[in-house]
Amino acid sequence: MNKVARQIQENEVISRLIPLGDRAVLVRFGIQLTLQANHSAQVFADLCRKKIGHLIDGCSSNLVSVILHYDPFKISFSDLKGQIMLLMSTFNVKELNTDTSTHSINVQYGGEAGPCLKDVCATLGLSEQAFIKQHTAKPLNALALGFSPGFLYLGLHNESLLLPRREQVQENVPAGSILFAAGQSAITSRPIRTGWHVIGQTSFRNFDPSSATPITVNPGDLVHFKSVKKL
Numbered sequence: 001m002n003k004v005a006r007q008i009q010e011n012e013v014i015s016r017l018i019p020l021g022d023r024a025v026l027v028r029f030g031i032q033l034t035l036q037a038n039h040s041a042q043v044f045a046d047l048c049r050k051k052i053g054h055l056i057d058g059c060s061s062n063l064v065s066v067i068l069h070y071d072p073f074k075i076s077f078s079d080l081k082g083q084i085m086l087l088m089s090t091f092n093v094k095e096l097n098t099d100t101s102t103h104s105i106n107v108q109y110g111g112e113a114g115p116c117l118k119d120v121c122a123t124l125g126l127s128e129q130a131f132i133k134q135h136t137a138k139p140l141n142a143l144a145l146g147f148s149p150g151f152l153y154l155g156l157h158n159e160s161l162l163l164p165r166r167e168q169v170q171e172n173v174p175a176g177s178i179l180f181a182a183g184q185s186a187i188t189s190r191p192i193r194t195g196w197h198v199i200g201q202t203s204f205r206n207f208d209p210s211s212a213t214p215i216t217v218n219p220g221d222l223v224h225f226k227s228v229k230k231l
Contacts, residue, residue, distance in 0.1 A: 032064070038144070041062065048066065052084075055075050100220060103216070113200050136225045140154040149207040150205065151190075151192075165182060170194055176204065
């Protein structure tokens with residue numbers, strides 16, 4: 001590789017490596033949510049834990065990026081940047097395999113369990129049965145955890161199911177609600193306020209603080225919704 005090409009490659013890497021204060025670094029794999037960017041972030045986070053876990057305080061992936069936390073008294077930003085860039089220079093998401101678990105989750109759609117379902121179907125031009133058939137047709141990728149303990153982002157849905165968030169925020173949305181918006185679905189594990197559409201309810205909770213492994217579904221897993229008349 002010549003000097004110019006090497007400089008271009010280095011600039012591209014640095015543009016995706018963003019310092020957050022003096023104790024965290026963000027490594028970004030895209031500016032828009034795609035399954036490829038999401039999967040790259042998940043796999044790179046796992047690679048960081050394996051290869052440089054002893055140098056950092058921890059790392060996790062979100063929708064399209066990885067955040068690494070570090071102690072500046074143990075490793076400087078410059079040295080950590082060098083380690084990250086070394087990993088990125090040889091990183092090939094296609095060559096790395098991650099274990100994938102599929103979780104089947106029962107959902108009661110509509111009615112009191114999903115008060116927004118009728119409006120969602122009307123906006124999309126679908127009957128409730130047609131919407132539920134599409135929503136349960138195939139497993140969804142667990143994209144990320146965040147927002148509140150155990151809150152699980154799932155996607156991506158087909159373009160025919162694209163719908164923006166609500167204009168008004170809903171208060172006191174109960175734990176176990178199935179949310180829908182922006183090409184994604186989500187599952188709440190705690191009562192929250194949200195601008196997403198509430199389309200159903202499940203008895204599944206993705207956060208149990210009393211368990212040695214409090215999170216059941218992790219990024220990279222698959223979730224397959226199953227429609228039931230009553231939980």
